[in-house]
Amino acid sequence: MSAHAVTASTARTSVRLADGREIIYFDDEPGQDRSTPDRRDLPPYAPAAELRYDVLHGEEVLVAAHRQNRTYQPAPGECPLCPSHGDHLSEIPAADYDVVSFENRFPSLGGSAGGRCEVLCFTSYHDGSFAALPPERLATVGRAWADRTAALAKRPDVEYVFLFENRGAAIGATLPHPHGQIYAFPYVPPTPRRMLAAAERFLEEHGRCLMCEVVAREAAGPRVVAETDGFLAYVPEAARWPYEVYVAPRVCVPDLPALDAARRDELMRLYADVLRRFDALYEHPTPYMAYWYQAPARTKRDAAHLCARVYTPQRTADKLKFLATSETGGGAYINDVLPEAAAARLREL
Numbered sequence: 161m162s163a164h165a166v167t168a169s170t171a172r173t174s175v176r177l178a179d180g181r182e183i184i185y186f187d188d189e190p191g192q193d194r195s196t197p198d199r200r201d202l203p204p205y206a207p208a209a210e211l212r213y214d215v216l217h218g219e220e221v222l223v224a225a226h227r228q229n230r231t232y233q234p235a236p237g238e239c240p241l242c243p244s245h246g247d248h249l250s251e252i253p254a255a256d257y258d259v260v261s262f263e264n265r266f267p268s269l270g271g272s273a274g275g276r277c278e279v280l281c282f283t284s285y286h287d288g289s290f291a292a293l294p295p296e297r298l299a300t301v302g303r304a305w306a307d308r309t310a311a312l313a314k315r316p317d318v319e320y321v322f323l324f325e326n327r328g329a330a331i332g333a334t335l336p337h338p339h340g341q342i343y344a345f346p347y348v349p350p351t352p353r354r355m356l357a358a359a360e361r362f363l364e365e366h367g368r369c370l371m372c373e374v375v376a377r378e379a380a381g382p383r384v385v386a387e388t389d390g391f392l393a394y395v396p397e398a399a400r401w402p403y404e405v406y407v408a409p410r411v412c413v414p415d416l417p418a419l420d421a422a423r424r425d426e427l428m429r430l431y432a433d434v435l436r437r438f439d440a441l442y443e444h445p446t447p448y449m450a451y452w453y454q455a456p457a458r459t460k461r462d463a464a465h466l467c468a469r470v471y472t473p474q475r476t477a478d479k480l481k482f483l484a485t486s487e488t489g490g491g492a493y494i495n496d497v498l499p500e501a502a503a504a505r506l507r508e509l
């Protein structure tokens with residue numbers, strides 16, 4: 161049996177792009193040939209991110225000046241995330257794919273900063289969306305996310321794997337093709353760090369997981385949006401955004417790799433259900449930000465409880481909430497939408 165057949169049998173194939181970056185194909189079904197070479201002539205890959213420390217705020221800042229030249233809203237037919245065909249040579253050498261994850265050509269990490277940035281495409285269909293993915297594809301995306309979380313967390317220069325999606329030009333997505341990103345940080349970023357500190361304090365005082373407590377309190381309450389046997393989707397009591405939902409397991413699970421495949425599929429279906437509700441809010445697809453809080457690679461794992469957070473700054477069909485000075489300067493959020501009303505609306509959609 162050839163080496164290629166061995167990797168293909170697991171529906172996961174890792175190959176190299178022309179500049180040496182890794183690309184991993186995750187297929188819905190095993191047995192695909194993913195050996196198509198990258199025919200582009202690319203300059204050598206040289207990530208140049210730099211990690212600096214803001215002493216006044218006590219937080220890290222990444223400086224990645226080379227990213228100014230990255231692809232921005234390409235013309236139709238020039239999409240770097242569509243499969244390659246004819247003269248159009250994209251980031252994905254194959255003529256079609258299911259899910260791929262590859263090293264970002266314009267990374268915010270790597271270089272002297274350490275860590276790694278990946279781009280993860282949910283579908284080869286340019287005009288698709290996460291919310292419209294069929295169940296078998298949701299399962300493949302969940303498998304790819306778990307794979308990347310576990311593999312990147314093993315690197316000595318990675319302390320936190322952050323999976324996210326920015327959808328919509330209105331909130332700064334530079335490519336319309338359905339995709340997410342993975343930032344494998346060389347440190348635990350400030351927001352999860354603060355949340356883990358709160359969870360650790362609660363654990364110390366009460367001997368229980370904070371998120372387990374919150375999920376149990378929200379269950380059957382007025383802010384539930386959708387649920388399954390193992391997971392709850394709810395609007396937080398102190399939501400910061402007009403529409404904001406957490407999706408979390410009812411019991412302690414540190415990260416996606418800790419779920420078995422059946423539970424992971426169940427979670428992915430609920431997560432997609434939440435995104436469909438966001439898309440149904442307005443006449444046009446809702447811009448949203450979605451991301452996963454997972455346990456750090458090797459610290460504070462006993463205080464961590466996996467959850468996804470999805471929100472949109474779209475407060476009416478034609479109005480976006482912009483972060484005001486109280487929010488960016490003071491960290492003090494002001495929400496114009498009653499969380500219980502937002503939950504009722506999302507529940508009905």
Ligand SMILES: [Zn+2]
Nearest residue numbers: 239242286337
């Ligand atoms: Zn595309």
